[in-house]
Amino acid sequence: MxxxxxxxxxxxxxxxxxxxxxxxxxxxxxxxxxxxxxxxxxxxxxxxxxxxxxxxxxxxxxxxxxxxxxxxxxxxxxxxxxxxxxxxxxxxxxxxxxxxxxxxxxxxxxxxxxxxxxxxxxxxxxxxxxxxxxxxxxxxxxxxxxxxxxxxxxxxxxxxxxxxxxxxxxxxxxxxxxxxxxxxxxxxxxxxxxxxxxxxxxxxxxxxxLRESAAHQPINSADAERLLYIRSEIISDLSVPPLIRELAQVAAMSETKLKQLFKQTFGITIYTYYQQARMEEAAFLLKQGKHSVGEVGYELGFSNLSHFSRVFEKQYGLNPKRYSSS
Structure with missing residues (x-):
């Protein structure tokens, strides 16, 4: 309909x-x-x-x-x-x-x-x-x-x-x-x-x-469409960090414009958005109880599990092991 x-x-x-x-x-x-x-x-x-x-x-x-x-x-x-x-x-x-x-x-x-x-x-x-x-x-x-x-x-x-x-x-x-x-x-x-x-x-x-004050960049429907597509690209594979140069090419924007519009629209930088989405996916997988901490960390691209634990604890206040059993 x-x-x-x-x-x-x-x-x-x-x-x-x-x-x-x-x-x-x-x-x-x-x-x-x-x-x-x-x-x-x-x-x-x-x-x-x-x-x-x-x-x-x-x-x-x-x-x-x-x-x-x-x-x-x-x-x-x-x-x-x-x-x-x-x-x-x-x-x-x-x-x-x-x-x-x-x-x-x-x-x-x-x-x-x-x-x-x-x-x-x-x-x-x-x-x-x-x-x-x-x-x-x-x-x-x-x-x-x-x-x-x-x-x-x-x-x-x-x-x-x-x-x-x-x-x-x-x-x-x-x-x-x-x-x-x-x-x-x-x-x-x-x-x-x-x-x-x-x-x-x-x-x-x-x-x-609470967002950082910055000069507002006007946005149109085409820009909005590209930003949502870029967001989709960022979270499509959370094991690989986003490359601004490649995303800018996909969005048909300069790197500067893409970074400015993305932060303006979502309130955080592209990399911070990626890292938050990465930890949210980790939390989801851990709560399912089907994966060990190591499996979740490696699946999300962490080769160093200590680094994974530090990043996760920074966002959730608990390390992955305690979070999965809480």
Missing amino acids: LFSFTATPDFDFITYFARHIQATVQNGLLVIPDQLGQGYIRKLAFGPDFKITIHRYLLKEDLIVKRHTSGQGNDLITVFFYNNEQALQIAYDEDTQVLFSQRDESAIQVTSNDLSSTLRFPARQQIQYVVVAIKPPRLTDLLAISEPNSVLQTITGNGNSFLFFERMGAETKLLLKNMAALDMTNQLSHFYMQIKVQELLYLVFHKLS
């Missing part, structure tokens, strides 16, 4: 999607028809400039959502929380789709509404994601920061094109779970949700506020 729309400032996803699948919206709730699957989409508005849409469903066929930029400016900030174990395919250009989220990698996306994108949600898999849409003046009032860093200045500024990714921590996952489980017939449910959505935004923007 293909749903395509243009992201105009007044576009309301749930209304147009309901028309597309010939369903109705009642009190902000769209129940997925039985012939398409099961689940729901819920929208809550906290004024004309601040709303949240909660998606929880399992569909009988793939769902492809194409968002086209309206060309009317970017006066809306979108924060996308993808809380699934299954990877999601995303594209910012029409050419290729790459994986957006695997385990906890880059599961939160903050973007201006002038970037086109295509999302593919697989059939017969539980889909859970949340989209918060807020206008810059409202976000500025909520944050109430007297001296924001360059990232927050870019997001809350006028007419900037941006794309930032953050990892989803345990606190955010628990918050999303509690929000989804709320009994919306409770008279104070709307009040509760408004508080929790602001808490969600706090967790995201607290992380973004």
